[in-house]
Amino acid sequence: MKIDKDIKRNNYEGVSLPKTRRGQATFDRLLKAAEDIIGDKGYHDTSIYSITEQAGVAMGTFYLYFRGKKDIFRELIYHIHHDVRKYIQIAIKDIPDRKEAEIEGIKAFFHYCLEHPNLYALIREAEFVDIEIFKWYYTNFSKGYAEHLEDAMEKKQIKQMDPEALAFCLMGISIFTGMRWTLWEQKLPDEKQLETIREFILKGLAPG
Amino acid sequence: MKIDKDIKRNNYEGVSLPKTRRGQATFDRLLKAAEDIIGDKGYHDTSIYSITEQAGVAMGTFYLYFRGKKDIFRELIYHIHHDVRKYIQIAIKDIPDRKEAEIEGIKAFFHYCLEHPNLYALIREAEFVDIEIFKWYYTNFSKGYAEHLEDAMEKKQIKQMDPEALAFCLMGISIFTGMRWTLWEQKLPDEKQLETIREFILKGLAPG
Amino acid sequence: MKIDKDIKRNNYEGVSLPKTRRGQATFDRLLKAAEDIIGDKGYHDTSIYSITEQAGVAMGTFYLYFRGKKDIFRELIYHIHHDVRKYIQIAIKDIPDRKEAEIEGIKAFFHYCLEHPNLYALIREAEFVDIEIFKWYYTNFSKGYAEHLEDAMEKKQIKQMDPEALAFCLMGISIFTGMRWTLWEQKLPDEKQLETIREFILKGLAPG
């Protein structure tokens, strides 16, 4: 898995970055409050007032930095995107074998989901808040994924297949399984289940 | 894949079934209108008024049959659940080989998604509207799936593995891939992509 | 205290009396239901639907007998009026001394209030539902009261004073005290308190 060097961030589209240190602190508090509350109650049940209250600022302040409610949500998605990628990258950076890296990447993803129970849910919720950011997220993510798979195909570590379709298969497994164990039980799949997932993927990818 | 013979329907929780023919017609019109509009604009952007308007009844009539917006949404999910299962069941009922049936079931699911572009999205949206119905849906669905897989394992058609984990892997692939091609391009994965999915799954399931 | 021989009841003003035995039963059930529910929750928090439901009839049936919500309320007031008077009359009918009869009448009234905790409250509520019926009730009641007092004045049993003002003083004491012990503690004033009330009234009324 690969991390975008730079997530394109347009400073003037819905979000106005602060210019002073004090402003930066306010901005950060707003974002943190949004993460907490939207993460907890979802986008639609979160009012901007509750965000500013939690952040300890006045209502008007919100609009100094964000054009509206959707914009802070989008900002949140960018942050999660960045976080997840970094988290996974760190987990797999020393694994030379590609197939093994895939498996470990998925496990890392599970861990992320469990550590931030409602954060990753926001990615899924994005489909119903701002479809464009949702598509951006998965397009972006899958591209990185697909490149990796192509690499591995060239090196004959995995079978030659359509990289995008394959990427979505693997993402589907991770995301859906991750959701299942996060929402239902808030724990990892047990050993036997992990082994099943691992085996299914490894055999599915195996060359020949 | 297996279809519940009967979806348990609790008549007295949030939904009041009509007692006369006239009432039944009204009820049906409301449900159809909800399907159209919620399907089109999503749960949160749909007002109850717009549903009644489309159904050609007065606002108050809505509340004769549903306690609130969530209740008609839940009713909709029950219907979709039933529809999807029936659709898939019909598609695979004559396929004797289990692995082949899985593949065809997934293809049928893709077709369903494409034919009802925004209906299946409601299932995903349910996570953010009524988490219980969302969990009910996938718990229910996965049970049927897992039973089938167990069958196939006993018959050595597929490898012995954890059936639930495997069911969620396969569902993850279908649902995520289904979403991808529905949302991005409104068409099926192309031949090469379908072949990739097929091969990945078949190899992943293969015994030995 | 005296009871109107006949409470004027206009059969065609808001209330349509039933003509058949079956109708009479329905009418009675409606009235009983209204007494229960309005007594319990007050006029404004009672819906006609809840009355018909409790009475076991359909909504439309209500309008066969009552023009609207106010009309059944008014009917209730008539009934309570009649009840209260009868109750008191029975309690004092064998007491020859007028002053003693007043005291016993008040005690009987307290008992009525305690036995029908929320029925007498409806009389007070009438001020805010239908001021005319409210005024009717107390005008009527006070007239009977005043006549009695005049009688007693002629017989020199009590001092010569303005009968109406006196009637309202005595009613004020009964009603306000009755309300106090009903609402706060749901029991009678204790011995010492009763004795205070008794003494205060007797001395106040005493001739000379």
Place this chain on the structure above:
Amino acid sequence: MKIDKDIKRNNYEGVSLPKTRRGQATFDRLLKAAEDIIGDKGYHDTSIYSITEQAGVAMGTFYLYFRGKKDIFRELIYHIHHDVRKYIQIAIKDIPDRKEAEIEGIKAFFHYCLEHPNLYALIREAEFVDIEIFKWYYTNFSKGYAEHLEDAMEKKQIKQMDPEALAFCLMGISIFTGMRWTLWEQKLPDEKQLETIREFILKGLAPG
């Protein structure tokens, strides 16, 4: 009669006090409008919209200061409570004789009722809007009253009796009589009637 020096006001239960001068002005206008309209049409026939309209603010503004209609009503009751007590206190502050003070207190109360025809009715209506505030009102009022009577009993100005029962007798007379002449005729009882009330009370209270 005695006036609370300070009416306990809980700032954080249903009422949010404004923080700026501008806010205070708005708050006051809302309260004044509520007094006018609820006083005029009663609690149940007053819509929040009509209050805001009269106050010249938008609907939403109401909810900046009051959680709901009940809360502004309660606020009103506090104000009336305060007003009435002050009004009576002023009227009797220079009267040394206790029995005479009682009589004058009641007359002052009559005047208050006539000057604010529908304000005191709100106190009675409170029984059907918010029973707790209603009980608070009379509990509070009667306590002051009873203390006064105890004083007078110690000084042998009036007979030794149960102070609470006596207080409710006197309050019953004032309130019921006050209501009678306010509602029926909007004038004071005439000379003869006043004299009757006066005599009845004075004799009733007389020591010995």
Place this chain on the structure above:
DNA sequence: CATGAATGAGGCTTCATTCAT
């Protein structure tokens, strides 16, 4: 006599956003 579906005005409440300070 009785039913119960349908009406629709009316009221309540929330909340994203603006704006004067």
Place this chain on the structure above:
DNA sequence: GATGAATGAAGCCTCATTCAT
């Protein structure tokens, strides 16, 4: 940069009453 009062449209829901059967 920050405040917080004010807005008002938008949506929810109730319920007295009517009417076709």
